[in-house]
Structures are given as structure tokens and as C-alpha cells.
Amino acid sequence: MQETRQKIIDAAILIFNDDQSAPLEKVAEKAAVTRRTLHRYFKDRHELLTVCSKDIRKRCSEAMAAALDSSDRPLTQLEQLLYAALDCGAKYAFFHKLHGSEGHQHHGGNDDCTAYDTMHQRFLRLIMQLQDAGMITRHVTPSWIHAFFTGVVNTALKADAMGEVAKQSQKQFAWFSFSKGIGV
Amino acid sequence: MQETRQKIIDAAILIFNDDQSAPLEKVAEKAAVTRRTLHRYFKDRHELLTVCSKDIRKRCSEAMAAALDSSDRPLTQLEQLLYAALDCGAKYAFFHKLHGSEGHQHHGGNDDCTAYDTMHQRFLRLIMQLQDAGMITRHVTPSWIHAFFTGVVNTALKADAMGEVAKQSQKQFAWFSFSKGIGV
DNA sequence: TTCAAATGTCACACAACTGAGAAATTAGCC
DNA sequence: GGCTAATTTCTCAGTTGTGTGACATTTGAA
Secondary structure (H helix, E strand, O other), X not given: OXXXXXXXXXXXXXXXXXXXXXXXXXXXXXOOOOHHHHHHXXXXXXXXXXXXXXXXXXXXXXXHHHHHHOOOOHHHHHHHHHHHHHHHOHHHHHHHHHHHOOOOOOOOOOHHHHHHHHHHHHHHHHHHHHHHOOOOOOOOOHHHHHHHHHHHHHHHHHHHHHOOOOHHHHHHHHHHHHHHHOOO | OOHHHHHHHHHHHXXXXXXXXXXXXXXXXXXXXXXXXHHHHOOOHHHHHHHHHHHHHHHHHHHHHHHHHOOOOHHHHHHHHHHXXXXXXXXXXXXXXXXXOOOOOOOOXXXXXXXXXXXXXXXXXXXXXXXXXXXXXXXXXXXXXXXXXXXXXXXXXXXHHHOOOOXXXXXXXXXXXXXXHOOO
16 A cells, blocks of 8 residues: 555654654654554655655645646736645645755755755746736845745644634635735 | 853754754754753753743743833834844744644643733734724734734744845835735 | 455664763863 | 862763564455
8 A cells, every 4th residue: 555655754744844853753653654664665764854855846846837837927826826835735834944954955966956946936037027017016025025925825834733714714814915915 | 150051042942943852962062062061051851941931931021012012003013013023033933833832731820821822812902903993904814913923923034044135124024024914 | 265465563783862970171260 | 370160071871763673463355
């Protein structure tokens, strides 16, 4: 059963997302599996992390690309991007965490880095395009908007986890605050 | 020298903020101190965490209270609250993380919880007051605004850590995005 | 039912982290 | 300079996490 593998990956993403150094026992527990089984699928901690990273890259990149392709209107693209990120959930958050951690070195040979950078560039271009068209404010920089974007995603994820905001309002609130926050 | 103690606490907040299970060696290293010295000030990991929690509570509560007292205009109070949170930096983020973690149980006997809840209540009241006055939108709930507030703080902290946004623009951007994002 | 693959249980060796004692070293102060 | 307290260095035992082997148990499909 290959679904066990995915179950472990998903658990690892959840656990490592808020505790990088968490013992593998916790991951196994979250995946409802023995540590021994976890080790059957993944040689060691490092391999598990690598696989998580690749899994995330694949899923996030696809979702983001689909969002961008879903429309010709830049503002709609941006809105769909936000929804896609929210759907990716913890994966999107972890994607950024991986590339923002201290020990991380960007280099071309790493596919994950390439995927991240590509996405990042497309995002920045979209933002600059919107600014040029006067559809969003120029008071804040594209860099800030990018940080703000992931910040709103994280906010929605946390609000969801805390159960403080109704599920169906989540996306609506997120888009309201994000779009207004960049001066749409 | 009692400043060593504070140095360790500050280092612990920084380290534990993005890796709860980080070895104490990392904390000691960040504080430019030996692990042995750390153990002289704090019996064990748990005591260090407890002290961090108290330190954070004290500093954040004071800063927030001062911000609220700095003006009579609700909107100015909110703006000052944001700046205070940004000044508290990682401490503010950790404050929330501590109270949002899984194993955490809210109970009256815990001073930290009380302080957190008090602050939380004052924040929500301020928001509802602004909504009643029609100064901010009603499209989003006070709960969402609270989550959004800490989200913006985290965004600014991250942007600062990544060096992507000029220091002096930080607060300005944060307030712009936050205020617009709640429909000011 | 039967067989094979997947998973669990137990046991082990090893590495890393933790907490503490004792002596050597450093820093501030009179 | 000498004294005192803080800190470092070195040490070590105890605990926890890691990775693996051997074998039992469960599961699912033929």
C-alpha cells in the first residue's frame, strides 16, 4: 500500500512545519504508523525531509501554475493564486519555510530552489504588472506584497487550525484583507 | 552579572520561536555562552521556557497597554498597538505561538494565560468599538482581524529577517496593509 | 483458505542531548 | 596586585532519539 508513504509525508509536513527538530516518533504517531514502518519507507530524517520538499514543490507549483493559467485578467490570477495557496495549506507554508531557513543555500542545481525561484519571479512580475496598470498601490513594494501574501495565507491557516473563523468565510476574508491590503 | 540571564532568555526566545525542540546548545551559542552557564541560570529546558513565557508576557503586556493608553482615538490606539507589537518583535510572535500550541491548556491559574486573555479581550473590544463606529469594515469578523493583526506582525518580522524590505519602510508598509486590510 | 506483502513488536547498538560536579580561568573591583 | 564572583573547560552518567535486524502478526487478494 503506497498510500502509507503519502500519509507519512503529509504527517511530516504538518509536524516539521512547526517543529523542525521534532522526533520522528511524533511524525509516525501523526501518521498512525510505527517508527519502524516510517524507517522502511525513508532511510533517515534527511531523506524524509528531501521527499517532503519534493512533494511540496510538485503540489504547490502545479496549483500555482493552474491558478495563473485560469484567467487572463491579472487581478483574477492573483485571486486564484491566493485560493490555490490556501488549498495547498500547510504545504505552501512549509514551502516558504524551507527556503527561508538559515542554513538554506540557493543554488541552481537544486530543483526545489529553481521551482521556488520561478514561482517567486512570476509572482513579482504579476505584481509589477498590476502596479504598472495602476490596479494596485505603489505605496508598498513587490517584495512586501510577496511577504504579505504568504502572511495572509499563514493567517488563514492558523485561523483555521484554531477554529476561530468559519471554514466557508476563510477564503473570502483572506481575499478581502489581502486585496485591500495591497490597495486594490 | 544578571545581564547574562537576560541574554540567555532573549536567545531562547529567538531560537525556540522557530524550533521548539532545538538543542539547548543552540540557545547557548546564540547567547554567546556555554551550555554549562545556561544550566546554572536555568535548571532545565522547562524552567527556561517558563521564564521566557513570563518575560514575554511582561514586556508585551506593558508595550500593548502603553500603546492603548497613548491616545483616546481608537484608530490611533490600533496603529500604536501594531507598532508596539512590531517593536516587541519575536517576543510578540512567540507570545502567540505559546498560546496557540497543541499541548496548551487555558486555565485561570496560569498568569500568562490571564495576561493573554486580557490583552485579547481588550483587542476585540477595540475592534468592535471601531466597527460600531463604522470606522472599519463589518465584512470580516473581530476574530479574523485579530488573526490578521498577528499575521501582519509576523509578515513584517519575516520580511525584516530576510532583509527584503528596508527597515524604515517596515512599519509604514505594515500599517498600510493592515489598516486597508480591515477596511479603514 | 492460503499465501505474500505490509506492518507491528521487541531487542539492540549507537549517537545526540541533558544535567551536574570540580577545577581552571577570566573579569570586575577594592 | 589580590580577592571574589562569574564563567569556562573538562568530565561523566543518565536519558532520549535514531537506525536496523529478526520475527510475529495482520491484511488483502487470489
